[in-house]
Amino acid sequence: DAKTTQPNSMESNEEEPVHLPCNHSTISGTDYIHWYRQLPSQGPEYVIHGLTSNVNNRMASLAIAEDRKSSTLILHRATLRDAAVYYCILRPSLPHNAGNMLTFGGGTRLMVKP
């Protein structure tokens, strides 16, 4: 299975943009790039996903490198409520992911300073 590499932790100041990087050099052509986050004492929460093009939604933006070997989750203005562990996950299309499961790595712990 294709794996992802993320920094263990990052710090940001409140109200500033945050760029969370993810390397996935062994990504295959049919792997989708998903991001989830886990706030303290809660279950993971879907943030965004993409395949080749950059994506925007109300929570964040996802910038995908042209060769798809890396991606960056962008929080445009970090708030204290954005402090969480952010997971970058590759989701293969079938038949390579028969259970449609998510494979979580260690993620990046984002700390937001007031």
Add this chain to the structure above:
Amino acid sequence: DTAVSQTPKYLVTQMGNDKSIKCEQNLGHDTMYWYKQDSKKFLKIMFSYNNKELIINETVPNRFSPKSPDKAHLNLHINSLELGDSAVYFCASSQGLLDPIQPQHFGDGTRLSIL
């Protein structure tokens, strides 16, 4: 409105006991999952169910037996609890087993502590 709800939120019990965790989703999804998050915070898939049928069992001991009475429920029964079973267990659901872009919705977890 709670989308994926788990009960109980906390479970403290003795080694050797049998316990169950319940999960219900009101999203109309057809696929449900159990994940385990250990003390090092790594989240791992345990089971995947689609329309009440077991799809994947990720080398989980036989002491763990999931049961899906209908599409909206996936319960987890654990026999002969061991110290290593202490963890947070998360239930999740999504729509469409075959769709790799549908997000999974997670409950808030059940914190199981074995004494």
